[in-house]
Amino acid sequence: GQSLEQPSEVTAVEGAIVQINCTYQTSGFYGLSWYQQHDGGAPTFLSYNGLDGLEETGRFSSFLSRSDSYGYLLLQELQMKDSASYFCAVRDGPSGTYKYIFGTGTRLKVLA
Amino acid sequence: GAVVSQHPSRVICKSGTSVKIECRSLDFQATTMFWYRQFPKQSLMLMATSNEGSKATYEQGVEKDKFLINHASLTLSTLTVTSAHPEDSSFYICSARRGGALGTGELFFGEGSRLTVL
Numbered sequence: 328g329q330s331l332e333q334p335s336e337v338t339a340v341e342g343a344i345v346q347i348n349c350t351y352q353t354s355g356f357y358g359l360s361w362y363q364q365h366d367g368g369a370p371t372f373l374s375y376n377g378l379d380g381l382e383e384t385g386r387f388s389s390f391l392s393r394s395d396s397y398g399y400l401l402l403q404e405l406q407m408k409d410s411a412s413y414f415c416a417v418r419d420g421p422s423g424t425y426k427y428i429f430g431t432g433t434r435l436k437v438l439a
Numbered sequence: 440g441a442v443v444s445q446h447p448s449r450v451i452c453k454s455g456t457s458v459k460i461e462c463r464s465l466d467f468q469a470t471t472m473f474w475y476r477q478f479p480k481q482s483l484m485l486m487a488t489s490n491e492g493s494k495a496t497y498e499q500g501v502e503k504d505k506f507l508i509n510h511a512s513l514t515l516s517t518l519t520v521t522s523a524h525p526e527d528s529s530f531y532i533c534s535a536r537r538g539g540a541l542g543t544g545e546l547f548f549g550e551g552s553r554l555t556v557l
Contacts, residue, residue, distance in 0.1 A: 360545070360546070362546075368550075368551075369532060369548040369549060369550050369551050370483070370532070370534075370546075370548050371548070372545045372546065372547075375545065412480075414482065414483065416546075426473065426485060426488050426496075427473060427485070427534075427546060428485065429475075429482050429483040429484075429485070430482065431482050432481070432482045434480070
């Protein structure tokens, strides 16, 4: 089966740095994405890694190691508004046959 | 950015009735849309992949006769929950990827529809 595992919950204080890990096992791999979802809202796209290495987008960075089937999302200078659920997602096929599988999700609590 | 609109945002219905949820891509054409179901504090579970002009592809364990998906145009996909029962109560979310953005992996999500079956 296909699976993407994440820690269920992470707590950190404002201004800190937090890392959310994602290990995946999928039938195919065409990139790892990260999404943020506030309670009651829809997921919003944060970052994408198609190749190994680090991608930086403002306070958020994402890393991928395809050989380890592993990636992480790094959030810097945490703010209260960052309290939300974070999901990694894998696209498992090429154009025309793909679908997106989501990870188990990580609830981030940012404390004042 | 691209916008995906979903309607209704909330619906309450009686057991045994059918409910239709619409998902529209407002500023781009979406040949493929995805329907997810989400239980409280849980992940997004892919229900089916909706393809414009053809039959939807359902995930294992999802009843295609219960969750009818129609993708009649490049901007509209609908999910109909037929003969709804309380166990169908959930948050349903659609998503689409803008054509040409394959490299970014970005999915655009609708606002979601919270279904409550009494």
